[in-house]
Amino acid sequence: MxxxxxxxxxxxxxxxxxxxxxxxxxxxxxxxxxxxxxxxxxxxxxxxxxxxxxxxxxxxxxxxxxxxxxxxxxxxxxxxxxxxxxxIRHFVLPSYVDGWKHMNESSSFWKRLSLLVQAIANIVHRTSFEPVHRDESTQLFVKRWLFQHKHIPTTARLLYHEMNELLSGVEEKEANIFVWRLTTHARIGWTNEQIAYAIEEEDVTVLLLFQNVLHYMLDMTEKEKEKFPLLYSLRQQKRTQLTSSAEKTWALLKEGYSLEQIAQLRRLKKGTIEDHIVEIATYVPSFVITPFLEENKRTRIIQHARQLQTNKLRMIKEALPDASYFEIRLALARWEREDV
Structure with a gap:
């Protein structure tokens, strides 16, 4: 794999x-x-x-x-x-794997779910335990969640039914991998390497199949919130795909500040703010790029990129010496969004 x-x-x-x-x-x-x-x-x-x-x-x-x-x-x-x-003519990723789509959520969702399963199992069986995740934000979330769902036996049954329903929608091998990763009162969850050894698969294959189930859960709980209310409640609020620094630049742009003013206010290099603007152009459909790139120049950049069959900035720059690297990157960022 x-x-x-x-x-x-x-x-x-x-x-x-x-x-x-x-x-x-x-x-x-x-x-x-x-x-x-x-x-x-x-x-x-x-x-x-x-x-x-x-x-x-x-x-x-x-x-x-x-x-x-x-x-x-x-x-x-x-x-x-x-x-x-x-x-690689027939190479395909597992159907639901989408690291880009779930980059801001899959890790936190898994931590919350796996710690919750461990906590509920031990509460029901009246046993003490060491949390599988030690970061304070995850532990605090699960504590608050449990406080809001005080009748643990009922909650345990409902959570079991939701997970069982979702896991029945994937291949048995994938469902088993996901369950083997979970820690309960009776057993410690296996690592990807342990599972790979047990089922004689490459560790990367196990990792991708695990993520396939995780991303499937995120997709389904988003589509059918009412059907999976407990699992949906473990999800983070929607966040933009921008990095935190680009978000700050985007906020200042919306307030009417220029590129130069933002660089001065944030005490960052102009090139760093340009990086943010390219990032914003890529992920924010409403962002208008014309203040930074004239439409006729954008069109010429895209035409040359198509002719050269490349996204390599240097090659496009050599063909268009009047275009800056910032303008080329900005044109390519918006071009890719239009072609998606």
């Missing part, structure tokens, strides 16, 4: 990004560049889904090169071969 994921990313990046970019993508690094790459190259579903060390990615890349699936064009930069193309 991991080889196919790396090969898929190499194919999508078209020799324009290195293994470091794949590392940032799979680990869910929330930088302007990685967030933009996720959309520009059509790999957003993989965002943050396979958090592994770069050394392992480099090892996989070398294995792919030995198999003649890829060839190296620069330091840690690869392109796919026809043989590699054939190898």
């Amino acid at each position: 991991l080889q196919h994921i790396v090969l898929f990313c190499i194919d999508r990046f078209r020799g324009e990004r290195s293994i470091a970019a794949i590392d940032h993508l799979l680990n869910g690094k929330k930088t302007a560049q990685t967030l933009q790459d996720s959309k520009w190259y059509g790999v957003s579903r993989l965002f943050g889904t396979v958090p592994i060390e770069r050394s392992r990615l480099l090892h996989v890349a070398r294995e792919l090169e030995e198999k003649a699936f890829v060839y190296q064009t620069g330091e840690h930069i690869y392109r796919i071969t026809p043989t590699g193309k054939e190898e």
Whole structure:
């Protein structure tokens, strides 16, 4: 599975990004560049889904090169071969995995649910326990939740029925993986590595199947809130996909401040504010980019990007010397949104 994921990313990046970019993508690094790459190259579903060390990615890349699936064009930069193309012709991610869509919620939802299951199981069986998650925000949330649902035996039954209903909607293997991760009064939840060893699967496969169930739960509780009220109540309020720093810039833009004024107010470099504006253009449909980029120049940038078949800024810049890198990035950000 991991080889196919790396090969898929190499194919999508078209020799324009290195293994470091794949590392940032799979680990869910929330930088302007990685967030933009996720959309520009059509790999957003993989965002943050396979958090592994770069050394392992480099090892996989070398294995792919030995198999003649890829060839190296620069330091840690690869392109796919026809043989590699054939190898991933039928590659598909598990149906519900969408790291981009759930980047701000999946981790907190899992922590809350798994700690709640552990707490309820131990309360019902009158046993003491060490919480599986130690961060204060998760513990405080679960304590408050339990205080609001005081009749624990009834709550336990209702939560069981909701989870059983949802887990019946996925493959048995995936449901088992999800349940094995849970800690109760009687057993400690298994790690992905323990599950992988038990069912003789790659750890990355187990991780993706687990996330497939988690993301399925998030999708279904959003679509059918009334059917799964307890699970829905564990979800975070909707948050923008902007980074916190870009959100602050967006708030100032809405108040009418210019790019230069925002840089001065926030004591940040102009380039950092430009990064924020590109990020805002990518994720906020209502954001108007014309104050920063004339429409005729935007059109010319997109035309050259199409002709050159690239998102590589330097190549577009060479073809359009009158366009700044900021303008090119801004045009590509909005172009990708229109094409989604």
